[in-house]
């Protein structure tokens with residue numbers, strides 16, 4: 453595992469530095485599926501760097517990465533022996549506006565189980581990582597979720613999907629209910645970082661709909677390894693390949709969050 457982890461750490465940092473170096477030059481995002489869903493040259497170049505390093509070092513491993521043409525998560529790819537799941541730039545909208553909250557996210561999955569996750573924020577030079585069963589870390593420091601016991605003391609975070617204009621109602625009810633119940637709610641713009649912030653106790657809870665495996669695979673493991681709970685909105689164990697909705701918390705406020713999220 454150490455071999456894979458060392459490789460993923462080095463690669464995430466290299467890709468993160470590349471994102472920073474490209475920042476001033478690229479301010480011409482293209483849109484993807486909706487006018488809100490951006491992609492930049494930096495997304496592609498970071499992806500290229502990561503994919504070529506993995507293919508060179510582990511030629512038999514499969515790769516699932518956001519900007520690849522055939523990035524579907526069918527059972528054939530998910531059940532393969534080794535699968536790298538990559539978001540080469542999570543937080544593209546932030547990146548495009550030079551709002552320094554974005555990251556590179558890399559996970560290694562074996563037969564559908566996430567073995568390791570690395571999330572690197574190049575602006576703060578913060579590397580969050582975890583290996584299954586071995587705890588979670590920020591740089592060299594062991595991570596632990598917060599210990600607040602009630603939602604009203606909690607700082608929560610969420611995100612809104614790119615299809616917000618087509619399905620505007622989706623998260624607004626939850627957003628309103630959490631704003632009325634929590635100490636405060638943020639919308640930070642990078643699901644992978646949101647999960648690592650739950651792991652480090654900066655946030656106490658996170659929920660979002662319509663996410664993909666590359667947004668959550670690494671962050672999910674980091675949050676769990678820091679003692680957090682990660683489920684769907686009903687409380688079932690969250691699986692990045694099966695679920696689109698995610699609820700992560702310090703565990704102590706999880707049931708309260710489930711109640712609020714399912715409130716009509």
Ligand code: IPD
Pocket residue numbers: 539541542543544545610611612613614640641642643644660662663667
């Ligand atoms: C997005 C970010 C954002 C979340 C979106 C994601 P991208 O990923 O994680 O926080 O709200 O749903 O798609 O497009 O920046 O890689």
Ligand code: CA
Pocket residue numbers: 539541542543666667
């Ligand atoms: Ca993403």
Ligand code: CA
Pocket residue numbers: 495518539540541542543544
């Ligand atoms: Ca992305």
